[in-house]
Amino acid sequence: MAGICIYGAGSVGCYIGGRLLAAGADISFVGRERVASEIRRHGLALSHYQGGRWQLPPSTIDFSTDAGAPKAAGLVLVTVKSASTRAAAAELATILCPKTIVISFQNGLGHADRLRNALPGRTVLEGIVPFNVVMSGPGTFHQASQGALAVKAHAELDPYLAAFTAAGLPLSQYPDIVPVQWAKLLFNLNNAINALANVPLKEELSRRAYRRCLALAQAEALALLERSGIRPARLTPLPAGFRGCSMRLTGYLQGWRARC
Ligand SMILES: NC(=O)c1ccc[n+]([C@@H]2O[C@H](COP(=O)([O-])OP(=O)(O)OC[C@H]3O[C@@H](n4cnc5c(N)ncnc54)[C@H](OP(=O)(O)O)[C@@H]3O)[C@@H](O)[C@H]2O)c1
Incomplete structure (x- = not known):
């Protein structure tokens, strides 16, 4: 070999x-x-x-x-x-x-x-x-x-x-690796938020406002994926669609989604 x-x-x-x-x-x-x-x-x-x-x-x-x-x-x-x-x-x-x-x-x-x-x-x-x-x-x-x-x-x-x-x-x-790539990309949406926040990752994710930003970005991406017929793979015990929920802790996004 x-x-x-x-x-x-x-x-x-x-x-x-x-x-x-x-x-x-x-x-x-x-x-x-x-x-x-x-x-x-x-x-x-x-x-x-x-x-x-x-x-x-x-x-x-x-x-x-x-x-x-x-x-x-x-x-x-x-x-x-x-x-x-x-x-x-x-x-x-x-x-x-x-x-x-x-x-x-x-x-x-x-x-x-x-x-x-x-x-x-x-x-x-x-x-x-x-x-x-x-x-x-x-x-x-x-x-x-x-x-x-x-x-x-x-x-x-x-x-x-x-x-x-x-x-x-x-x-x-x-x-079929495409759903896995999309699932990873959903995680990586935080990279831009982390860069803009200009604080270490752990500190960023410990702040509720940044978690909300990520939840919004993930929700928008999931909506687009759904419309494109792409189902992101499950990379964690939670389905991809639940990740935003776990991040936001407030029900804030449910209200946002209901209004859209
Ligand atoms: N770091 C992570 O935690 C992580 C996790 C998952 C996936 N990834 C992915 O893994 C990839 C690499 O990320 P990384 O963080 O390891 O990046 P990195 O530390 O910048 O490593 C890439 C290295 O490749 C060198 N390079 C670029 N073009 C080259 C060429 N033509 N020939 C030889 N060397 C070359 C770069 O040099 P220059 O700086 O001079 O370009 C750099 O030293 C990225 O696509 C990233 O998205 C990273």
Whole structure:
């Protein structure tokens, strides 16, 4: 089995790649010089909100700034931010062999399509990282919330499943991943609110006014999804449509909905 390359190793890429590496997988990383130099000096220190800790010394980490490095990989996990997708796709198009599988582990919709357009003939799959990863120091990444990696189901993934399972990051495969992507997007509506609030996430969500903003945004999105015939998947014990209810705590939105 050919190795796994993390393309765009930042928070998510270093965390997922590091966990796979810690479990013995054949991993290479491609990223920026500033990340490379931190890892050369400090290695990777990974942690999990439930207490797991993984320490990888620099000598064990194959980190390159060369866009050609994924040439021999059998599976490429693209973990760049949205705005970098086109450039990453163009770089990958010149080096990936036809058999390479690509997973877009990026938030939002449309990234896999962008990669697919640039990589004709390759297997490009939608992936979802449901948990948050924060960088808390040089080479130090922390998984701050729960959730299992999700990916569009594909038989060619079979040889790689054991590596993810061994790392404690099993891949949940979905024949239809669109409802899962929308469900994740409903959560991510808070990103803009959090950015505008300019306070840490925990503090933002502890304030009722911000929770109301999120509830309103989610209610609007759910109404649009309903009209489009899209039913977001259930990512938590509560159905997607209940999330706004649990956030608002006041019945405020019920009144708003009734008036609309
Ligand atoms: N962080 C999270 O908690 C989280 C959770 C779920 C999903 N996600 C998703 O995961 C993706 C990555 O997020 P992130 O927080 O890990 O971002 P990040 O920390 O910015 O990591 C992406 C890294 O890729 C580098 N990069 C961009 N284009 C590249 C290229 N062509 N070649 C090599 N390296 C390149 C970036 O460098 P530059 O800064 O120079 O562009 C950056 O160092 C996003 O789509 C995000 O939506 C993130």
